[in-house]
Amino acid sequence: MGIRERREKEREQRRADILRAARIAFSEIGIEQASVERIAQESELGKGTIYLYFKSKEEILLALMVEDMVRLDDMIDAVIERGTKASDKLLGAFDVFYEFADENPLFFHMITHVDIKSICEKALVERLPGSIQELFIKRNQQTYQRLVDVVAKGAETGEFYLRNSSEDTVLMLEMALKGAMIVITHNMVAPGMPAIDAKSILRSTAEHLVLGLRSREAPIQP
Numbered sequence: 001m002g003i004r005e006r007r008e009k010e011r012e013q014r015r016a017d018i019l020r021a022a023r024i025a026f027s028e029i030g031i032e033q034a035s036v037e038r039i040a041q042e043s044e045l046g047k048g049t050i051y052l053y054f055k056s057k058e059e060i061l062l063a064l065m066v067e068d069m070v071r072l073d074d075m076i077d078a079v080i081e082r083g084t085k086a087s088d089k090l091l092g093a094f095d096v097f098y099e100f101a102d103e104n105p106l107f108f109h110m111i112t113h114v115d116i117k118s119i120c121e122k123a124l125v126e127r128l129p130g131s132i133q134e135l136f137i138k139r140n141q142q143t144y145q146r147l148v149d150v151v152a153k154g155a156e157t158g159e160f161y162l163r164n165s166s167e168d169t170v171l172m173l174e175m176a177l178k179g180a181m182i183v184i185t186h187n188m189v190a191p192g193m194p195a196i197d198a199k200s201i202l203r204s205t206a207e208h209l210v211l212g213l214r215s216r217e218a219p220i221q222p
Contacts, residue, residue, distance in 0.1 A: 015053050018043050019067065022060045027106050031061065031114060054132075058119045061110070062136045068107045069139045072100050076146065086154025087210045093147060094177060094206040098199065101181065112182050144170060151213070160213040173209055180205045 021043030025034040036057050040047045054060045075096045083089035101108040110116075120133050147170045154160035162169055183189065184198045 014045070014049075018045065018050060018053055019060070019063055021045075023064055023106060026061070026064070031109065036060075059132050061114075061119055062132045064106070065110055066132065066135050066139055068100075068104060068110075069136075069143065072097065072107075073139065073143055073146075075100065076143065080146065080150060086150050086157070086159050087214065089150045090147070090154075090173075090210055091203075091206055093150075095203065097177075098181070098202050102199075108181070108185070112178060144174075147173075154213070162213065169213065176209060177202065177206060 018039065022034070022039045025038045025042050029038065034057070036050055037047055039057070039060065040050050043050070050060075054063065076093045079092035079096050080089045083092050101111070120136065148166045151160060151162070151169050152166040155162050155166060164172070180202055184196065184201065189196065
């Protein structure tokens, strides 16, 4: 291995070490409380070294989200490829999303409690090609488009009867399920209501939403 290749490998390793340290810091004391100084301490690097790799805490946060989204996308793609009907593909994707969020608390917190638009604006003043911000936006759009394609195919084959565009339909599905996840995980259910199992109720919610897509009823008139 030449000097250039070795230096590049060392740089990649140091970047990975910074992200691991940031994940620990964000998880232990919270995204709002964690600072670049704390991340530097956790990684046993100087604060100046951190800034050689990332311009801000927000950029570090986006880099972590990109890492998680890459893994999640691979899982969703596998489920979609295995499915036969559009409804099976959608439900499989929702199952994977919930399980991934349940096993990765920091990811769940980032997608349900963080002002992503503000984070992107703080990460970089402009969307430069190849920047973390650009990678995050493209990755998010890629996941969204994957589901839009599934819904559009379901409508094309007659399995789904859409009242809105496939784009709006996916957005509403995502918002509804994310809202259900927040209600359940934060115990926002009034006392006296039936006890619920998070996984089963979210699965049932997803099934009801998908069942609505298969309805033959006429669109609701404004």
